[in-house]
């Protein structure tokens with residue numbers, strides 16, 4: 407997701423590493439990296455020019471603040487390179503925002519959403535995803551099959567509706583789309599539905615017939631929200647289509663789909679700037695829960711390879727219920743004391759899998775953008791198989807897994823013995839690390855990462871847990887995070903020892 411953009415900003419960041427101040431020359435060089443990636447990502451040329459101009463002006467014009475106080479009054483030092491990235495972040499957020507992702511209610515309090523867009527962009531999928539989203543807010547949703555042009559369209563929506571237990575309204579043969587929508591709106595009023603989602607027909611191109619039909623539906627049901635669905639993979643064409651639609655229909659926002667398959671991300675970045683219509687939701691996969699409310703901050707942060715903790719927490723809240731969240735919180739506390747076994751690891755892995763493809767989850771973890779690009783999706787399955795082949799005793803106390811046990815586990819899970827040994831080794835490192843960063847004094851590493859405390863509470867989801875799971879090749883192992891934690895742990899021990907020695911000295 408968005409690798410092209412991330413690479414460009416990453417290159418700029420590296421280029422500015424170690425510079426003493428931002429100069430015309432080094433800023434120009436950094437911006438040329440950014441420019442190349444923006445163009446490669448298929449961002450509209452005028453948008454690129456404008457964006458670069460603004461970043462340049464601020465990078466050279468603003469006095470670089472190298473000392474910043476955080477909320478607790480601690481002084482943090484920022485390098486010129488970090489200052490440059492902070493400006494990029496700010497300008498990216500401005501480019502994509504502001505956006506109000508709340509769906510509007512009509513006078514009766516009903517949330518009505520009309521979806522439109524070209525053929526195959528994902529309207530019907532989004533209809534089901536939005537219905538699920540609204541159900542989670544406690545609403546009773548009516549899905550409306552207003553695509554009378556494609557024979558299988560109604561069935562498709564009915565199947566999706568059945569999966570999420572949402573009622574689907576379909577017309578009789580020969581009914582027009584506007585008539586079906588009107589009947590559905592009346593039914594919703596009578597039967598107490600407080601949310602209604604209209605799934606309309608797609609066309610190959612924007613033609614008068616389609617515009618007429620959409621306008622007719624609008625006058626009959628007056629949807630409180632009209633959302634254009636765009637396919638992110640269409641890049642600049644998606645932006646052009648959005649522009650054409652917005653000139654002929656009043657749009658409240660966009661849903662950008664198939665972002666999961668989009669390495670470039672040009673549409674995500676430019677569509678608001680070009681059309682003035684903000685993205686409200688993202689589609690990040692075929693499954694019904696792969697929908698995200700759009701946050702420019704989160705997107706900017708991900709583009710810059712800095713992760714998106716808030717997004718991750720939101721994903722987590724999407725997939726777990728209250729009971730699970732509570733349980734996870736207790737688990738996390740125990741895990742952070744270094745008190746956990748393979749069963750806990752398995753549980754955590756399953757939780758992570760529910761959050762979406764590992765690659766996406768990793769991309770949202772601060773500092774793990776690069777790692778995410780190399781994640782092997784099959785890795786979790788292998789680890790799971792190995793853990794399942796362990797006895798209860800072995801799971802509880804993996805230290806006891808000797809050569810003969812490892813060989814048995816390997817045979818049972820169809821893996822190599824070396825992989826089992828490797829898993830046990832990494833598990834041990836992970837446990838030590840957890841104890842180190844959890845820190846009994848509450849001042850552990852986790853508590854210093856914004857939002858991480860809550861995340862840790864939410865699922866015991868620490869990057870380092872995943873990091874250790876890079877597989878035998880170790881491709882996805884971010885050594886720096888582990889090394890950093892070890893360094894902190896050693897430094898802490900040293901300080902403790904030194905203070906002990908001092909006290910001892912005084913006593914003598």
Ligand SMILES: Nc1nc2c(ncn2[C@@H]2O[C@H](COP(=O)(O)OP(=O)(O)OP(=O)(O)O)[C@@H](O)[C@H]2O)c(=O)[nH]1
Nearest residue numbers: 525526527528529530531608663664689690691692
């Ligand atoms: N990877 C991925 N696939 C998606 C996403 N959203 C939709 N799709 C897929 O895109 C294809 C088309 O989706 P539909 O929802 O049928 O699209 P539509 O706009 O309703 O199509 P028409 O009704 O024919 O105009 C399906 O195979 C979906 O599974 C997404 O966010 N990511």
Ligand SMILES: [Mg+2]
Nearest residue numbers: 529530553559
């Ligand atoms: Mg459809």
